[in-house]
Amino acid sequence: MSIEQRLPRLAILIDADNTSPQIAEGLFAEVASFGEASVRRIYGDFSSPSLKSWTSILQKFAIDPYQQFAYTTGKNASDIALVIDAMDLLHSGRFDGFCLVSSDSDFTRLASRLREQGADVYGFGAQKTPESFRQACRRFVYTENLTSRASVTETRAPSHPQPLKPPSDAIPFLLKAISPAEEGGWANLASVGRRVANLFPDFDVRTYGCSKLSDLIRKADAFDIEKAKSGQEQIKARRTGAAKPRKARTPKP
Numbered sequence: 001m002s003i004e005q006r007l008p009r010l011a012i013l014i015d016a017d018n019t020s021p022q023i024a025e026g027l028f029a030e031v032a033s034f035g036e037a038s039v040r041r042i043y044g045d046f047s048s049p050s051l052k053s054w055t056s057i058l059q060k061f062a063i064d065p066y067q068q069f070a071y072t073t074g075k076n077a078s079d080i081a082l083v084i085d086a087m088d089l090l091h092s093g094r095f096d097g098f099c100l101v102s103s104d105s106d107f108t109r110l111a112s113r114l115r116e117q118g119a120d121v122y123g124f125g126a127q128k129t130p131e132s133f134r135q136a137c138r139r140f141v142y143t144e145n146l147t148s149r150a151s152v153t154e155t156r157a158p159s160h161p162q163p164l165k166p167p168s169d170a171i172p173f174l175l176k177a178i179s180p181a182e183e184g185g186w187a188n189l190a191s192v193g194r195r196v197a198n199l200f201p202d203f204d205v206r207t208y209g210c211s212k213l214s215d216l217i218r219k220a221d222a223f224d225i226e227k228a229k230s231g232q233e234q235i236k237a238r239r240t241g242a243a244k245p246r247k248a249r250t251p252k253p
Contacts, residue, residue, distance in 0.1 A: 008035030008096035008120070011089050013082050014063070015102035016044030018125070019143070021057045023101075026146030027124060028061055031099055034122055034139075039089065043078040045069055083110050090117055097122065100137070103129040111136035123201070127164060140202040163209030167219035170208050173200050174217065175237055189214060189225070189233040 012031060031037050040063045044051050047069065058065055066085070068077040089095055097120030100107050104125075111121045111133065123129075123137035127144060134140040144164055177196035178187045193213045196203050210216040214233060217223050223235045 009038040009094060010035045010097045010099055010122075011039040011086070011095050012037050012041065012063075012099040012101065013039075013086055014042040015078065015082060015100075015104060015107070016042050016046070016051050016054055017076065017078060018102045018104050020147075021054045023124070023143045023146040024057045024061055024063075027101065027143075030124075030141055030146060031122070034099075034120075035097060037099075038095065040064060041066055041082075041085065043068055043082045043085075045078065079104065079106055083107075086110055086114065090114060090119060096120060097138075099124065101125070102133075103143075105130035105133045108133045108136045134202045137201050139197070141204060142202065142207060145204060145206040164207045167208045167210070167216055168222070170203075170205075170216055171220050171222045173203055174220065174223070174235075178235070178237060185236045186228075186234045187236070188228075189217075189235055192235060 010031060012027075028037060040061065042054065042058070042063050043066045044054075046052075046054065046065055046067055054065075057063065066078075066081060068081050086098060086100075089098070098114050099122045100111060101124040107123075108130075111123065114121050115136070115138065121137045123133060123140040124143055124146070125133065125140070127142050129140070142164065173196055174192065176199060177192045178185075179191075179195070205211065205213055205216045208216050208219070210219060214225065217225055217235055222238055224238055225233060225235045228234045
């Protein structure tokens with residue numbers, strides 16, 4: 001009798017002041033790829049007109065709102081409440097990871113502290129999110145990618161991701177992920193994918209308008225890609241000025 005493996009338990013903590021409700025659909029779809037959303041909380045002053053748009057979203061996705069009144073102008077009590085709850089949940093020992101949804105760099109130290117205790121931290125924020133917060137997370141997902149994913153789901157149209165950056169911008173990241181010790185300069189594609197994710201938590205092929213790493217590598221047009229004898233794809237950085245290899249033509253009968 002096989003025992004079903006338990007999914008990682010995740011706590012989703014949303015900073016409503018720095019997050020658009022339009023990402024909710026894509027957010028929970030993305031979180032599902034990491035584990036089970038056991039806790040879903042959002043923090044903010046929901047008496048404020050700017051947060052009224054969250055009302056219908058809370059019920060649809062079973063998000064628990066945590067009201068924090070803005071007692072003083074310029075002070076964000078919501079951030080403090082989120083941090084306190086995160087530490088309480090961490091010390092409960094019931095969670096494997098946390099999803100911090102915000103573009104605020106104030107949560108950088110929280111992300112670092114959670115990871116120090118062995119918890120995985122997945123960050124979600126806009127492209128403008130400071131690098132310090134992005135690097136403090138195990139993975140960081142741009143919310144712009146989640147918005148496009150949600151719109152595709154709603155329209156049920158074929159997926160054609162809108163690039164936030166051109167594919168050529170990914171070349172420096174991919175080059176750093178190719179180990180110089182690889183035999184003959186060839187690197188296993190799956191290994192490169194793991195390395196680039198470890199080196200750059202915010203690296204995401206969707207940012208460059210692709211759905212797979214192999215598609216991005218081909219569009220970047222700076223690497224040779226082929227199948228090894230094992231059947232797995234491998235890549236090699238193309239020398240500067242080297243011509244792109246032509247595909248062998250099949251002789252006509």
